[in-house]
Amino acid sequence: MKLLSFTALQIRRKILAREIRTSDLIKELYERINKVDPDVQSFLALNEKAAFDAAKEIDQKIANSVKVGLLAGIPIAIKDNICTEGIATTCASKILRNFIPPYDAFVIKRLKEEDAIIIGKTNLDEFAMGSSTENSSYKITRNPYNLNCVPGGSSGGSTAAVAADIAFMALGSETGGSIRQPAALCGVVGLKPTYGRVSRYGLIAFGSSLDQIGPVAKDVCDTALLLSVIAGKDKHDSTCADIGVPDYLKGIDGGVKGFRVGVPVEYFGKGLDDDVRTAVDKALKIYEKLGAKIVEVSLPHTEYAVAVYYIVANAEASSNLARFDGVRYGFRSNDVKGIDEMYCRSRSEGFGNEVKRRIMLGNYALSSGYYDAYYLKASKVRNLIKKDFDEVFKKIDCIICPTSPVPAFEIGERVNNPLEMYLSDIYTIPANLSGIPGISIPCGFSKKGLPIGLQILTNCFEEAKMLQIAYAFERETDFHLAKPKL
Amino acid sequence: MDYEVVIGLETHAELSTITKLFCGCSTKFGAEPNTQVCPVCLGMPGVLPVVNKKAFEYALKAAIALNCTINRYTNFDRKSYYYPDLPKNYQISQNYYNLGIDGYMTIEVNNVIKKIRMHNVHLEEEAGKLIHPENAGADYSLVDFNRAGVPLLEIVSCPDMRNATEVESYMHALKKILLYTGISDCKMQEGSLRFEASISLRKIGEEKLGNRVEMKNLNSMKSVLKAIEYETSRQSELLDRGEKIERETRLWDEIRERSVRMRSKEEAQDYRYFPEPDLLPFVIDEKWICSIQETIPELPLERKQRFVETFQLSDYDAGLLIEDKILADFFEECLKEVNLPKVFCNWIINDLLREVKEKKLDITSLKIKPDQLASLVIMIDKGTISNTIAKEVFSEMIDTGKEPKAIVEEKKLVQISDEGQISEILDKVIASNPNAIEDYKKGKKNALAFLMGQVMKESKGKANPKVVNELLKSKLEG
Numbered sequence: 033m034k035l036l037s038f039t040a041l042q043i044r045r046k047i048l049a050r051e052i053r054t055s056d057l058i059k060e061l062y063e064r065i066n067k068v069d070p071d072v073q074s075f076l077a078l079n080e081k082a083a084f085d086a087a088k089e090i091d092q093k094i095a096n097s098v099k100v101g102l103l104a105g106i107p108i109a110i111k112d113n114i115c116t117e118g119i120a121t122t123c124a125s126k127i128l129r130n131f132i133p134p135y136d137a138f139v140i141k142r143l144k145e146e147d148a149i150i151i152g153k154t155n156l157d158e159f160a161m162g163s164s165t166e167n168s169s170y171k172i173t174r175n176p177y178n179l180n181c182v183p184g185g186s187s188g189g190s191t192a193a194v195a196a197d198i199a200f201m202a203l204g205s206e207t208g209g210s211i212r213q214p215a216a217l218c219g220v221v222g223l224k225p226t227y228g229r230v231s232r233y234g235l236i237a238f239g240s241s242l243d244q245i246g247p248v249a250k251d252v253c254d255t256a257l258l259l260s261v262i263a264g265k266d267k268h269d270s271t272c273a274d275i276g277v278p279d280y281l282k283g284i285d286g287g288v289k290g291f292r293v294g295v296p297v298e299y300f301g302k303g304l305d306d307d308v309r310t311a312v313d314k315a316l317k318i319y320e321k322l323g324a325k326i327v328e329v330s331l332p333h334t335e336y337a338v339a340v341y342y343i344v345a346n347a348e349a350s351s352n353l354a355r356f357d358g359v360r361y362g363f364r365s366n367d368v369k370g371i372d373e374m375y376c377r378s379r380s381e382g383f384g385n386e387v388k389r390r391i392m393l394g395n396y397a398l399s400s401g402y403y404d405a406y407y408l409k410a411s412k413v414r415n416l417i418k419k420d421f422d423e424v425f426k427k428i429d430c431i432i433c434p435t436s437p438v439p440a441f442e443i444g445e446r447v448n449n450p451l452e453m454y455l456s457d458i459y460t461i462p463a464n465l466s467g468i469p470g471i472s473i474p475c476g477f478s479k480k481g482l483p484i485g486l487q488i489l490t491n492c493f494e495e496a497k498m499l500q501i502a503y504a505f506e507r508e509t510d511f512h513l514a515k516p517k518l
Numbered sequence: 519m520d521y522e523v524v525i526g527l528e529t530h531a532e533l534s535t536i537t538k539l540f541c542g543c544s545t546k547f548g549a550e551p552n553t554q555v556c557p558v559c560l561g562m563p564g565v566l567p568v569v570n571k572k573a574f575e576y577a578l579k580a581a582i583a584l585n586c587t588i589n590r591y592t593n594f595d596r597k598s599y600y601y602p603d604l605p606k607n608y609q610i611s612q613n614y615y616n617l618g619i620d621g622y623m624t625i626e627v628n629n630v631i632k633k634i635r636m637h638n639v640h641l642e643e644e645a646g647k648l649i650h651p652e653n654a655g656a657d658y659s660l661v662d663f664n665r666a667g668v669p670l671l672e673i674v675s676c677p678d679m680r681n682a683t684e685v686e687s688y689m690h691a692l693k694k695i696l697l698y699t700g701i702s703d704c705k706m707q708e709g710s711l712r713f714e715a716s717i718s719l720r721k722i723g724e725e726k727l728g729n730r731v732e733m734k735n736l737n738s739m740k741s742v743l744k745a746i747e748y749e750t751s752r753q754s755e756l757l758d759r760g761e762k763i764e765r766e767t768r769l770w771d772e773i774r775e776r777s778v779r780m781r782s783k784e785e786a787q788d789y790r791y792f793p794e795p796d797l798l799p800f801v802i803d804e805k806w807i808c809s810i811q812e813t814i815p816e817l818p819l820e821r822k823q824r825f826v827e828t829f830q831l832s833d834y835d836a837g838l839l840i841e842d843k844i845l846a847d848f849f850e851e852c853l854k855e856v857n858l859p860k861v862f863c864n865w866i867i868n869d870l871l872r873e874v875k876e877k878k879l880d881i882t883s884l885k886i887k888p889d890q891l892a893s894l895v896i897m898i899d900k901g902t903i904s905n906t907i908a909k910e911v912f913s914e915m916i917d918t919g920k921e922p923k924a925i926v927e928e929k930k931l932v933q934i935s936d937e938g939q940i941s942e943i944l945d946k947v948i949a950s951n952p953n954a955i956e957d958y959k960k961g962k963k964n965a966l967a968f969l970m971g972q973v974m975k976e977s978k979g980k981a982n983p984k985v986v987n988e989l990l991k992s993k994l995e996g
Binding site: 270 | 542557560561562563564566567568569596597600602606607608661749788789790791792795797798893
């Protein structure tokens with residue numbers, strides 16, 4: 033048990049120092065998964081045999097003093113919308129039940145190159161559409177801090193697994209906050225990289241102009257380590273930037289002395305939970321104490337972000353999900369007469385309600401006669417939101433604000449109110465729309481003992497600075513060390 | 519009543535790149551089904567397209583050759599529709615910022631030059647191919663995705679054509695430009711060049727265009743022309759009866775030679791175009807355009823005019839030469855050796871083309887080289903060989919690619935002009951044909967021709983006919 037509560041960097045040190053063997057670690061990990069995951073329900077599939085094989089190989093390498101990768105022996109969980117060759121990748125959808133990708137996503141290739149051990153695939157809202165991981169076709173993941181509460185979403189399986197110490201690290205994906213929001217709700221660290229920082233090749237697309245894969249980890253340093261591995265140019269992704277990847281751990285302890293921290297007034301308005309507000313205010317005090325200057329800033333177009341997001345993301349989703357038609361792979365309805373019925377029934381039976389709702393909304397926004405009024409207009413407002421950030425980043429180093437307006441809510445509480453559910457992402461969506469990076473770190477607990485996340489946003493490709501600012505806080509506090517009782 | 523026919527053409531040409539538009543799969547025609555595919559062109563979950571720069575530059579080349587304004591900012595859009603041969607159920611195409619707009623092409627009909635305007639030229643990906651089982655009542659169809667993702671150029675003309683002759687000329691001229699620029703092999707039988715026509719009628723003198731009918735399934739140029747004729751009479755009959763023409767899409771039935779309705783305007787698909795978020799927009803600068811411009815050769819029509827003006831060839835002959843860029847290039851290469859344009863033109867359009875046709879040769883891989891034909895022509899000019907022998911040598915050159923000199927020496931085909939040698943042959947022929955001599959002396963002039971023939975036969979065609987003729991006359995009369 034003790035072994036599994038270490039961070040990835042700590043466990044790596046032990047592995048490299050031959051204090052522990054990777055195979056023993058993996059064995060202990062799967063034992064805990066078997067014990068804990070029936071409650072948490074974070075995994076959709078386990079990769080046990082391959083994980084043991086990989087562990088043995090790494091042990092061999094270390095025994096023979098062969099050079100090993102940056103993530104040697106570290107058990108990592110993968111959100112089930114990232115393609116893994118030979119391992120079913122379902123997007124938590126019935127339409128991809130039993131779908132086994134013939135290729136690895138770029139990030140998976142990188143993890144393997146650095147000797148990470150892929151332990152399993154984690155649950156998500158179907159096709160990453162949701163903020164609670166309740167929209168999965170297979171299971172509802174629970175918050176390790178309170179099994180009656182949601183872990184957030186859509187990367188709820190990944191954040192719950194890391195919080196429950198059944199994965200040292202995990203990959204999640206974001207379209208509108210799907211890493212940061214569940215990281216906040218589960219009390220772990222989650223980072224959304226700059227759009228174009230990490231290749232999307234192999235990430236099953238939801239909203240292509242918004243999607244990014246990002247790390248979920250127990251603390252800021254582990255997050256930095258994982259980001260260093262997955263970031264960088266990929267020739268298979270034209271939107272992936274050809275910008276060098278720094279070692280994000282280097283200089284991470286530089287502190288925040290003299291940094292200007294922007295606090296956007298629009299992020300502290302109606303709908304913000306009192307406990308969250310209190311925790312964030314306290315965090316800002318700590319930053320002030322650490323030598324940062326807190327300045328109030330304004331992002332005037334914030335109020336349009338959610339509306340813009342649901343037009344752009346759904347429009348792209350309606351097109352991205354068109355390929356799931358039962359022709360080449362995935363679910364195909366039986367006893368159909370003709371191609372039209374095959375399409376219709378396969379998709380009706382294969383997709384869940386939230387996915388169908390978004391496909392319909394997206395198709396509507398792109399329809400002839402509505403395109404200008406919806407998609408085109410939304411794209412223009414998106415630019416204004418981006419400009420808001422451009423303006424404030426001329427004057428400040430980062431923005432600090434809550435990640436989610438509320439701590440984890442109860443399972444079932446919001447499922448019948450999509451609009452309320454959509455508002456869970458009100459503070460995270462602007463970063464996706466404008467492409468800037470964001471991180472959520474633990475900054476306290478609610479009166480009910482649920483984790484609260486602090487969000488830090490910087491300008492594009494300033495992940496190093498963002499991690500430095502996050503680490504400055506983490507070093508001063510011990511919220512990241514808290515463990516749920518399971 | 520008399521109507522004016524208004525025709526516009528949509529052309530799809532597969533670009534002759536080695537790999538597909540968005541992945542590295544081969545574009546080679548005729549492979550086993552689904553052997554030239556990968557996760558990207560199969561539309562597997564999670565894949566992303568990456569633009570083939572060569573394909574983009576070919577499209578740019580076509581747009582420049584068709585005198586288009588190049589959009590300095592261009593991007594791809596997704597065109598959505600469901601069909602089993604379309605892996606992603608959207609086609610990556612262009613809609614909002616086409617690569618080229620407002621171009622034109624000149625065609626020549628009955629020696630009159632006409633400008634046909636281009637609405638736009640854009641790049642998109644090809645779909646796969648459905649294979650329907652032959653047994654009736656089969657409850658499945660098969661899909662071959664080898665073709666899916668092959669780069670496809672779409673060229674949309676303005677409705678500037680007025681009859682089938684103009685359309686025919688347009689199709690040929692466009693095909694020639696695509697071949698000249700080397701961007702498509704234009705093999706209609708392999709589907710790498712396809713046409714769709716939109717046809718409408720209006721009263722003569724009227725400005726407003728009538729409702730257009732879009733005609734699909736035109737598998738050859740002949741079908742295009744037949745469909746236009748059919749549609750013209752179908753629509754004019756309807757108009758004569760006072761009926762309205764509906765805007766619709768019709769399919770050409772090649773066997774029954776008639777068009778049938780595919781869908782009406784109301785049933786038209788909403789393609790829900792929006793910018794392809796997986797690809798970055800292209801910004802095309804002057805430098806890029808210039809570098810592409812430099813790769814465009816002289817286009818067919820200009821070349822023809824130059825041939826007529828510079829080499830005094832007839833319009834018809836020049837037309838035959840430029841019909842295929844390879845022929846025109848061959849011709850000009852010959853001229854570099856010796857400036858005898860008319861002679862080379864005749865050799866090429868008569869002898870070369872006849873040999874190609876008879877021996878079913880591929881014009882792209884001829885064994886004979888221009889400098890060899892030039893040597894042959896020089897040998898005739900110098901009297902080394904006769905015209906008759908030259909044809910024989912030429913035929914062998916076509917087969918083997920050997921130098922004419924080598925063939926002539928090998929087969930001892932050098933012309934005999936030596937009077938002594940010819941005289942000997944003549945004596946022999948005269949001695950063995952007393953009857954013919956008699957006939958000649960009786961005034962039968964065709965006896966001379968007979969004797970000439972005998973001499974040529976005896977000399978295996980090598981005797982110089984001019985010398986033979988003179989010597990024979992003097993011997994018979996002397």
